[in-house]
Amino acid sequence: MISVLSNIQDDICNYADAISGITGTDVEIIDESLMRIAGTGKYRHMLNQNVSKNGYIYRHVLRVQETVLIKNPGENALCQHCEKHLYCSEMLDLNAPIFLNNRVIGVIGIICSTEEQRNTLLSQIDKFVTFIEQIAVMISSKVFECLERLRAQETLGAFRRLIDAMDRGVVAIDGNNRVWHANVSAARLFNREVIGCSLSIETTGDILYGDEEAWITLEDQKRHVLCKQITLSSLENESLTMVIFHDARDYMSQITTTTYESDRRARLIGHSQPMEQLRSTIAKIANSYASVLITGESGSGKEVVAFAIHQNSPRKDKPFVTINCAAIPEQLLESELFGYVRGAFSGADPKGRVGKFELANGGSLFLDEIGDMPLHLQAKLLRVLQEKAITRVGSNNVINIDVRIIAATNKNIYDMVENHQFREDLFYRLNVVPLVLPSLRERREDIASLAQYFADEFSENYQRPNRKIPAEIINLLYAYHWPGNIRELRNVIEYIYVMQGDASGMNASHLPPHLLSSMNGDIKKTSEGLQSLDKQGRSAERSIIEQALARCGTSVEGKKQAAAELGIGIATLYRKIKVYDLG
Incomplete structure (x- = not known):
């Protein structure tokens, strides 16, 4: 198969001569099948030869798709399989990949054969790297021009098949903004025939994930996309624009940080009176659009309740995104919430990033530990809730959003408002529907159900048969005071599974020492091998049996x-x- 570089071999040879003239070194240019397309010096008379037998460095560059500098070719690990590595005449190799549509189609190789050449390159290596990479870009452009010249020929069919194989949409637009070619992905996005239609592109000015953010309008359809635009020239010197794009919303949904693999993790376990009341409250508020503020002790299951609200709402098929306001440094929290564009601040991802608000558009955003949000960000959050719009950090582009806010904190938010540690106006915005979660101490009747639920989960994780937790352990769990609430209970059950090892069953010896010591002296074994409860434990046991x-x-x-x-x-x-006396 003839490579795309072979179609412009004369031009490639001229580029090789130019590089050699500037660097004073020998130059090779090979294609993706390791065929030598161009060469200078001793390589000039070895064109169209396959170098795979000794081309280990080129093969490496094709694989890693980045510029590679080899300072001592004969000694480098990449050269160990080369039959010439023991008497290699090369003293330095500088290799840069040639890209076409994000695919490496060849490699430029600069080869130093003398110490003088080697020292010259190393003394200005950054400049030479930039130079060779720019030549690679120019060759890539030449390839595009060649493909354009060949579009009326049979070889264009292969190019079109290549475009059709791409998972991104690709359209080619002429000078009159008419689509003369489009791949399958583009037609699928617009759900119609695209060729011949009028298409316009309106960029927002923001760069996200390395692509331009834009709105593409095809006739009467408008789509939000991330794209790259490449302008070419046709045989008739008319402008031709290749637009490579993908749907912005689909891409954003792929990088949503919080997903729940099933309803299993979102189940509200237990049938105590507080839990039944909680279920009733969730059923009432889920169908509303009101903000919810969940308060309760740490470990009481606030995120599970937030997801339950989302899952029972009309937004259940839309994203559920979470952010822990206490876990992210203050200087990064704003960019995490609202996103940022390329060059927004020092240390930012140069590709830009979408924020949590934008990811949650149409769905729900769970702001955990909202009490730890800095005051200056509270003001910005309030403005977002009022205007229902955000602006990415470093951008002037206003983005309308539709997000339901569910916030949570284990702090006394009322005292924080009173002490001016939390904005009163934001508090009233968030606290439309207050939801106070009971601690595990207030719903002891649910301990057995929760413990068994976690036991079933760890049975699956540790690949063990499902077993009922013995009454001996359940009684001990009832008697404990659970300062860490449900999170602590889950940890205790996992501790049991870890300490149980290969034993056939679990017993009190598998419980954490701190749990046993806290109840030392309060629990005695009965004649049946079970342990009786203290007064609090007996009351809970009676309620459970009832x-x-x-x-x-x-x-x-x-x-x-x-x-x-x-x-x-x-x-x-x-x-x-x-x-x-339960009769």
């Missing part, structure tokens, strides 16, 4: 089902019914 009987019924079958659900024997259940 609820299980209410759900399963008091018939013989109902009691059997309740005993199975509680993870205890039927005889033990009857005994506890008698002890607690």
Whole structure:
């Protein structure tokens, strides 16, 4: 197969001569199949030869797709398989890739054969790297011009097949803004025949992820895209623009930072009175567009509740994006929220980046630990909520957004407002619907359900059979005071699975020492091997048994089902019914 560089071999040879004349070195230019397209000096008479036998450095450049400097070719690890590496005459190699549509189609190689040549290049290596990379760009442009000249010929068919294979949309526009060619991806994006239609491009001026942000209008359809534009000249010297683009929204959705693999992680576990009340409240507020402020102790499940609100809302098919305001340095938080464009500030990604607000457009944005947001950012957040628009850092482009805000904090937000640590106007914007989460101490009835839920999760993670947690452990869990709430409970269950090892079952010895020591002296073993509870534990156990009987019924079958659900024997259940006078 003839490479694209072979089509302009005479021009490639002229470029090689020019490079050699300036650098005083020998030059090779090879294509992607390691065929020598051009050469100077001793390589001039070896054109159209395959160099794969000794071209290990070129093969490496084709693979890594970046400029590579080899200071000692014979000694470099890349050359160890070359049959000439022990008596290599080359003293330095500088190699730059030639790109075409983000694909490497060849390599320029500068070869130093004398110490003088080597020292000359190394003394001004940055300038020579820039020079050779610019030549590579010029060759790439020449290739484009060649392809344009060949568009009326049969070889254009292969070029079109190449474009059609790209996952990005590609259209070619003539001087009258008419599309004379488009690939399959472009037609798919607009869901119609594209060739012959009028197309206009309106750039926003922002650079994101290395591409221009723009709006493409095809007849009466308008699409938000990230694109590159390449202007060429046709045989008739008419302007021709190649536009390579992809849908901005699709790309942004691929980089949304928080996704939930299933509803499993968002389930609200437990049937205690506080949890049933919480479910009822979520059902009422989910269908609204009001902002929600979730408060509660650390580890009480605020993010799970936020996602449950999103999943039960009309926005459930749109993004759910989270940001922890306490986990991101203050100087970076603004750019994380609103995004930034190329060159916005020192140290920024030179490609630019979309912010969390933009990623969440149409969906929900969860602002965790909102109480830790700096005051100057609180003012900007308030303005965004009022105007429903953002501006990326370093840009003047105003972007309208439609985002539902769900905020959360474990701090006393009321005291913070009173002490002027949190803006009062922002507080009222966020606190349209306040939601206070109960601590685990306030919903002890749910400990068994939560513990078993986590146990099932870790059984899957550690590839072990699902097993009921023994009543011995459940009783100990009921008696503990849980300062770390649900997060601590989950950690305790994982600790059990870690310490259990290959043992067939779990027992109290697998519990964390701090949990056992905190209850030392309060818990004694009963004659049946179970451990009795302190007063708080007994009250919780009585409530759990009552609820299980209410759900399963008091018939013989109902009691059997309740005993199975509680993870205890039927005889033990009857005994506890008698002890607690549950009739």
